[in-house]
Structure formats: structure tokens, C-alpha cells
Amino acid sequence: MISAMLGEAWGAMGANRLRTFLTMLGMVIGVGAVILMLAIGQGAQQRVQASIASMGSNLFIVLSGSVTSGGVRMGGGATPTLTLQDAQAIQELPSVAAVAPSSPGTAQLVYGPNNWSTQVIGTTPSFLQVRDWKLSAGFSFTDSDIRSATRVALLGQTVAQNLFGAEDPVGKTVRIRNSPYVVLGVLAAKGQSLDGRDQDDTVIVPVTTAQRKLFGSQFVGTVRFIMVQAESAEAMAAAEKSMNELLRQRHRIREGADNDFSVRNLTALADTAAETAQVMSLMLGAIASVSLLVGGIGIMNIMLVSVTERTREIGIRMAIGACGKDILLQFLLEAIIISVIGCLIGVALGVGGALIVNKASGMTVVVTMTSIVMAFVVAATVGIFFGWYPARKAAGMKPIDALRYQ
Amino acid sequence: MASPADAVIRIEQLYKEYQTDAGPVPVLKDVSAAVMPGEFLAIMGPSGSGKSTFMNILGCLDVATSGSYSLNGRDVGSLGRDELANLRNQVIGFVFQGFNLLPRASIEDNVALPLIYRGTPRAERLALANEMLAKVGLASHRLSRPNQISGGQQQRVAIARALVNRPRLILADEPTGNLDTATSREIMSLFAELNERDGITIVLVTHESDIAAYAHRLVRLADGRIVYDGAVAHAEPQHLAGTA
Numbered sequence: 001m002i003s004a005m006l007g008e009a010w011g012a013m014g015a016n017r018l019r020t021f022l023t024m025l026g027m028v029i030g031v032g033a034v035i036l037m038l039a040i041g042q043g044a045q046q047r048v049q050a051s052i053a054s055m056g057s058n059l060f061i062v063l064s065g066s067v068t069s070g071g072v073r074m075g076g077g078a079t080p081t082l083t084l085q086d087a088q089a090i091q092e093l094p095s096v097a098a099v100a101p102s103s104p105g106t107a108q109l110v111y112g113p114n115n116w117s118t119q120v121i122g123t124t125p126s127f128l129q130v131r132d133w134k135l136s137a138g139f140s141f142t143d144s145d146i147r148s149a150t151r152v153a154l155l156g157q158t159v160a161q162n163l164f165g166a167e168d169p170v171g172k173t174v175r176i177r178n179s180p181y182v183v184l185g186v187l188a189a190k191g192q193s194l195d196g197r198d199q200d201d202t203v204i205v206p207v208t209t210a211q212r213k214l215f216g217s218q219f220v221g222t223v224r225f226i227m228v229q230a231e232s233a234e235a236m237a238a239a240e241k242s243m244n245e246l247l248r249q250r251h252r253i254r255e256g257a258d259n260d261f262s263v264r265n266l267t268a269l270a271d272t273a274a275e276t277a278q279v280m281s282l283m284l285g286a287i288a289s290v291s292l293l294v295g296g297i298g299i300m301n302i303m304l305v306s307v308t309e310r311t312r313e314i315g316i317r318m319a320i321g322a323c324g325k326d327i328l329l330q331f332l333l334e335a336i337i338i339s340v341i342g343c344l345i346g347v348a349l350g351v352g353g354a355l356i357v358n359k360a361s362g363m364t365v366v367v368t369m370t371s372i373v374m375a376f377v378v379a380a381t382v383g384i385f386f387g388w389y390p391a392r393k394a395a396g397m398k399p400i401d402a403l404r405y406q
Numbered sequence: 407m408a409s410p411a412d413a414v415i416r417i418e419q420l421y422k423e424y425q426t427d428a429g430p431v432p433v434l435k436d437v438s439a440a441v442m443p444g445e446f447l448a449i450m451g452p453s454g455s456g457k458s459t460f461m462n463i464l465g466c467l468d469v470a471t472s473g474s475y476s477l478n479g480r481d482v483g484s485l486g487r488d489e490l491a492n493l494r495n496q497v498i499g500f501v502f503q504g505f506n507l508l509p510r511a512s513i514e515d516n517v518a519l520p521l522i523y524r525g526t527p528r529a530e531r532l533a534l535a536n537e538m539l540a541k542v543g544l545a546s547h548r549l550s551r552p553n554q555i556s557g558g559q560q561q562r563v564a565i566a567r568a569l570v571n572r573p574r575l576i577l578a579d580e581p582t583g584n585l586d587t588a589t590s591r592e593i594m595s596l597f598a599e600l601n602e603r604d605g606i607t608i609v610l611v612t613h614e615s616d617i618a619a620y621a622h623r624l625v626r627l628a629d630g631r632i633v634y635d636g637a638v639a640h641a642e643p644q645h646l647a648g649t650a
Contacts, residue, residue: 004522004531015510316506319467320520320567321495323488399494400468403506 005326009333012310023302024342027382030292031346031375032353037288038371039354041281043364048277052270054190054199056131058097058236059266060228062090062243065259080222081251081260084207087124087226089246095239097231100127101207101223105215109203110175111163118159120176120203122210122223128187130229138170138185141206149208153181157189157200177214181205236267289378295342296382303335303390314394315402328395335387336380343379347372413476414575414607415441415464420473422459433459434470435630441609443574446601448618448638449611451627457611458579460627464609465500465577466490478574495523499568501610503580505560507552507567513539514548517566524571538566542596558589565596569606576600578610582617594620 013020064081087101103122108115121127125140141152153174160169169183190199205214207223230239240263247261307314314327351372354365422434433456441447451457462468463475466482475482478497485493494500507516518535526534539545542562544555552560561581568576578597582590598620600606612618619638626634 004528008522011510312506313508316508317519317523318491319465319494319500319502319506321491321523321571323491323523325488326491326523398468400462403467403502 002329005329005333006337008330009337012306012330012334013337016306019302019306020338023299024338024345026295026298027292027339027342027379028295028346028349030288030295030382031343031379032349033288033291034285034375034378035347035350035367035371036353036357037284038281038375039350039365039367040357040363041277041284042366042368042371043358045274045277045281046366047364048273050191051193052274053132055193055266055270056133056227056229057267058230058233059130060230060236060240060243061264061266062086062226062228062247063262063264064222064224065261080224082223082226082247083221084223085221086247086250087223089250090226090228090243093239093242093246095231095235095242096228098126098129098229100124100130100227102127102225102227103207103210103215103223105210107177107203107214109159109163110178111169111172114163114165116159116162118156118201118203120153120205120210120214122205122207122214123227124207127204127227130227133190134188135185136188137168138183141184145206146208149206149212151179151181151209151213152184152206154185154187154204155183156187156202156204158198159201159203160186176203176205179213233267236265240265292375292378292382296339296386299335299338299383300386300390303331303387304393306334307331307390307394310394311397311402311405314397315399315405318397318399319403324395327397328391331391331394332384332387335391336383339379339383339387340376343376346379347375350375412443413440414443414445415439415475415477415609417464417475418473420460420463420470420475422456422463422468422470433630434463437473437627437630437632439625439632439635441607443607444601444605445607445609445623446598446621447607447609447623447625448621449609449625449627450613450615450618452613454629455627456630457627461577461579461609461611465498465579466493467500491523495520496571497573497575499565499571499573499576499606501561501564501568501576501578501581503583505552505557505564505584507560507563509552512549512551513544513555513563516552516563517570520567520571534570535566538570539563541569542566556589557585558592561585561589561593562596565593565600569600573606575607575609578608580611580613582612582614590614590617 062082082101084101087099090096091099100123105120106117107120108117124146125142128140135154136157140154141150145152153176155163155169163169163174164172169186172183173180174183175181187200187204193199211221228239228243230236243263244259248259251260253259317327351367354367357363358365418438420434420437421432423430423432437460449457449460459468463470466477469483477493482490482493508519511519514532514535517538518531521531521534536545536548539548542565544559544562544566547555547559552563582593585593594617597608597610601608610621618624621638624634624636624638625632
């Protein structure tokens with residue numbers, strides 16, 4: 001019975017190929033758009049997640065606070081109030097996992113005929129732990145390097161490439177501000193940060209080296225900021241509170257006076273970014289769903305026309321014994337076939353489109369099985385939903401009226 | 407003679423009116439008749455006499471406003487849409503003036519169509535369809551489309567389709583209305599043969615007296631009432647005349 005009906009539906013669709021194709025096109029575009037948009041949205045989400053992961057997790061950044069000098073308020077970090085001793089004290093706090101005091105600056109690097117200007121961060125070995133940064137070659141400096149302020153450096157990928165090209169930098173000597181530094185290791189690639197900076201365009205040296213030999217400092221022993229990693233996501237609040245108390249105490253800030261430092265929660269920023277990406281993904285999906293809906297309405301439209309056009313045929317079928325459900329099934333099957341075939345083509349186009357977008361723009365696209373299955377289920381549902389009304393209209397006709405229809 | 411209880415068709419005080427903007431218009435008024443198995447009955451009457459409406463009610467395509475109609479002893483008035491569809495499928499074979507074949511489908515598929523709604527498997531469907539096509543002399547055209555054959559051949563296809571479920575009753579609404587005289591004779595000979603050889607009850611509507619002459623019994627309608635019901639041979643000339 002069903003196979004005979006399928007044959008009939010197929011024949012009816014074949015009888016008006018252009019119209020069947022155009023109806024299908026609505027479905028093809030709808031499904032293709034949903035799959036492509038979801039792929040792009042999920043790609044963006046994945047990129048944001050990767051960026052967040054590259055920043056390190058459960059992070060605080062403690063910055064020197066602002067000061068007012070002659071009525072002029074300076075921005076955060078303008079006066080160095082944080083010291084290496086502050087960092088050590090924070091490290092003692094129970095909710096804190098790692099601490100990395102940092103003194104960044106800019107310097108010119110020279111190796112052989114090549115030179116490159118980049119950000120040089122003076123910090124401690126725990127910086128790599130805090131930022132979840134691996135080495136791709138060599139090894140890190142140690143606490144003894146901090147103590148003796150040795151001239152050693154770790155190079156970011158971008159710096160290594162610009163200075164050394166294909167050469168292996170480990171063990172070589174680069175000149176930073178004309179002083180020789182031994183390259184101990186090369187950092188693994190991290191890619192772009194959330195705000196688009198190249199995180200690999202950086203050099204890491206021991207914090208004491210930066211302070212005493214590279215940049216010098218107005219106030220000996222101060223650092224620009226301290227990166228702090230909490231034990232866990234749950235320990236974030238406790239860590240923030242105890243850090244505030246500790247630093248107020250250490251900086252001898254009176255009750256009621258403003259902090260001369262500020263503690264920023266970087267996870268909040270990451271959460272916002274992740275949320276933004278998710279909202280964008282949802283929005284893309286929603287926009288694409290509208291086109292799927294329009295495709296469905298297109299099917300309904302054509303099916304209604306088809307029912308009217310084939311009223312006489314319906315009458316003949318009823319006159320020779322078709323029940324209402326036979327007619328219903330026939331038109332419903334046509335709608336479902338159109339939407340399912342349209343959906344298959346749409347999936348192919350969507351996946352193909354995603355690959356093309358990936359090749360053409362290098363944008364990350366993620367086609368998941370879930371999105372394909374979802375698009376398929378939605379398309380079949382749309383077919384049934386929008387095919388139902390015209391099919392019922394056909395099935396509900398009186399045989400004699402349908403037969404007399406001209 | 408068979409008893410009235412055995413009647414294929416038994417209608418009593420059938421009344422049918424159509425709703426129009428100007429109010430209800432009665433088309434059939436108090437029509438009562440019975441058709442016995444094996445009868446060959448012609449219904450005649452001028453345009454607007456209600457003969458097509460009568461035929462549609464007999465064919466379970468339309469329902470009467472009041473009165474009773476029993477087909478093979480079953481009260482048609484009490485049946486639902488699906489049961490009526492089953493009657494049309496299995497008890498009645500319908501032949502129309504305009505042939506009413508599906509233009510897209512092949513001759514073979516057209517004839518097999520009623521079997522689909524009965525759930526017959528494809529192989530059996532096609533075997534039966536070809537058997538019927540052979541019966542009406544069109545076996546060689548089974549793969550043609552309706553628009554590739556003549557009107558007379560199309561009507562033969564329609565008759566084959568009406569026969570495919572082996573009904574005991576064939577209703578034909580002006581089956582020769584769109585055909586020339588020679589073809590009309592062929593079609594009528596086919597009906598006569600089906601009636602005589604296979605014992606199929608045939609009721610046909612026509613307005614041509616030489617077509618009605620193939621039947622054994624004549625019912626004449628005028629203005630929604632039966633004005634003559636008797637043997638064709640004994641009918642008065644005015645009862646045989648096409649339009650009064």
C-alpha cells in the first residue's frame with residue numbers, strides 16, 4: 001500500500017518537475033543555511049573557548065592602583081605599588097595555587113642579521129603554570145635564575161620565527177637591548193588572544209633580570225602586575241577576599257581609604273566572551289531557522305495549489321474507492337518526500353558551504369552530527385506540519401464536488 | 407422472479423435538494439425503485455430532470471436529503487465516508503461520460519488504480535488489470551497514456567477499470583455522450599455482453615433512445631419524478647425520445 005502510494009507521489013512530483021524543484025529549493029536553502037550558520041556559530045564558539053583556555057583558568061590580575069597627584073588622577077597601574085614581596089605573600093594564601101609577578105616592557109632583540117621589537121615580560125617560572133603555557137623546545141628558567149637574575153630568555157613562536165627562521169633557537173644567544181641572553185626554551189604556540197593580540201609575539205625573562213638589568217625601575221623591587229591563579233573556580237571568591245585583605249594590610253591602608261591596587265577577575269571576562277559567542281551562535285541558528293520556516297511555508301503553498309489543481313483527480317480517486325486517509329497519505333507523502341529530499345540536498349550544500357567558508361576565509365567551522373540530525377528532523381517535521389493542512393483539505397473533499405470541479 | 411428482498415438497489419421515497427443562494431431547489435422528489443440482479447436498466451430524461459443526481463446517489467458519490475437507499479441489502483444512509491468509499495471500490499463499477507482517467511498514468515496503471523485502495527499487491531494488480539484490458543480488447547495498449555488513444559478506447563479503459571474489482575453492479579453516466587455513433591455502438595455492445603455473459607447488473611443514464619434500446623428496462627425521469635418504469639420494448643415513443 002505504502003509502496004504504491006510512494007510510486008504515485010513520485011509520479012505526481014515528476015509530472016511537474018520545475019515546480020517540485022522550486023518547492024524543494026526552499027527546503028534546500030533553509031536546511032543548508034541552518035547547517036552552515038550552526039557550523040560558523042559553533043566554530044566561533046570553539047575559537048573563543050580555545051582563546052579562553054589559552055589565557056589560563058581561574059585567573060586574577062592584581063594591578064597597581066591609581067593615585068592622585070596634584071588633582072590629576074592617574075590610571076590604574078600608573079604608580080608601582082606592588083612588590084615581589086606582595087607576590088610572595090599572596091602565594092602563601094590557602095586558596096591561591098600560583099602567583100606570577102610580572103614586569104613587562106618593550107625591547108629590541110637582535111640575532112645575527114635579524115632584529116625584532118617585541119614585548120618582554122619579566123616574571124617567575126610559575127607564569128607558565130598560571131597561563132597554562134607549555135614549552136615546545138628547551139626548558140624553563142628556575143627560581144635560582146630569579147635569585148641570581150641571570151640573562152636567560154624564553155621565546156614566543158612569533159619571535160623565534162622572526163629571529164631564527166628555521167634554525168633551532170635553543171642554546172643560542174640573542175641580544176636584548178644589546179645585552180646577550182641565552183635562549184633556554186621556545187614557548188608553544190598560543191594563537192590570538194580574545195582581543196586579537198598575537199600572544200606568541202613575546203619573550204619571557206626572569207623578573208629580577210628585567211627589573212635590575214633590562215628595564216631598570218624607579219622603585220626597586222616593584223612589579224607592574226601580579227597574575228594569580230586560584231585553586232579552583234569555587235575558590236575564586238575566597239581568594240579575591242583574602243587577597244584584598246592581605247594587600248590592604250601590607251600596604252598599610254587605613255580603614256575607609258581607597259585601595260592603591262585593584263584585583264580583576266579575568267574569568268568573568270572569559271565567561272562574557274563565551275556567552276557572547278553562544279548568543280551569536282544561537283542568533284545565527286535562529287536566523288537560519290526562519291529560512292527553514294519560509295521553506296516549509298513554500299511547501300504548504302505549493303501543496304495547496306497542487307490540491308486545487310488536482311481536485312478532479314482527487315474526485316476520480318474517491319469515485320473508484322479511495323478513502324479520506326488514502327488521499328491524505330498521498331499528499332502527505334508528497335510533502336514529506338519533497339522536504340526530505342530537499343533536506344538531503346540542503347545538508348550536502350550546508351556541509352559543502354562550510355568547507356568552502358573554511359577554505360576561503362580560514363574561519364573555524366564545526367559541522368556536528370547533532371546539527372545535521374537536528375536539521376533533518378526539523379525538515380521532516382516541517383514537511384509533515386505544512387503538508388498536513390493541504391492533505392487534509394484534499395481528504396475532506398466530497399467526492400461529487402471534487403469530481404464536478406472544472 | 408427474485409423476491410424484492412434480493413434487489414441490488416432498492417430506493418424508497420428518495421428526496422434530494424440542493425442549497426442555492428435562492429434557497430433550496432428540489433432535484434429528486436419522492437423517487438422509489440428497485441433494481442434486481444442481472445438487470446440492464448436505462449435511465450432517460452431531459453436535462454435538469456435529475457437523472458445525473460440520481461445516478462450520483464446510486465453510485466454513493468452523493469447522499470440523498472431524505473429517503474432510504476439500500477445497496478445489496480445494506481442501508482447506505484447509515485454508512486460513514488470510509489464505508490462508502492469501500493462500496494464504491496468493491497461493489498460498484500462507475501463509468502463516466504468524460505472517461506475520468508488519470509492523464510499521467512499508463513492505461514495499465516489506470517485500470518489497476520482501484521486495486522491500490524484495496525491493498526492488492528502490485529504483481530496481482532497488474533495481472534488483473536491486464537486481464538480486464540484483454541476483456542475490452544485493449545491488451546496491446548497497456549503502456550500507452552490516455553491521451554494517446556481514441557475516445558472510444560479511453561471509455562473501454564474506463565470500463566476495464568470499473569470491472570477490475572469484479573463488481574456485480576456497473577453504473578454508467580452517459581457513457582457514450584462524448585463518442586460518435588459507431589463507437590457508441592461498440593461500447594453498448596460491450597455493456598450488453600457484460601450483462602448477458604457475466605450477469606453484471608448495469609444501470610446507465612442516457613438521453614439517446616437508440617442507446618437506451620440496448621437496455622431491457624427503461625426508467626424515465628421528468629422534473630425529479632419517475633414518469634415511466636417498464637420494458638424498453640413497450641415504451642411509448644415519447645418515453646424513448648431524447649429530449650421531451
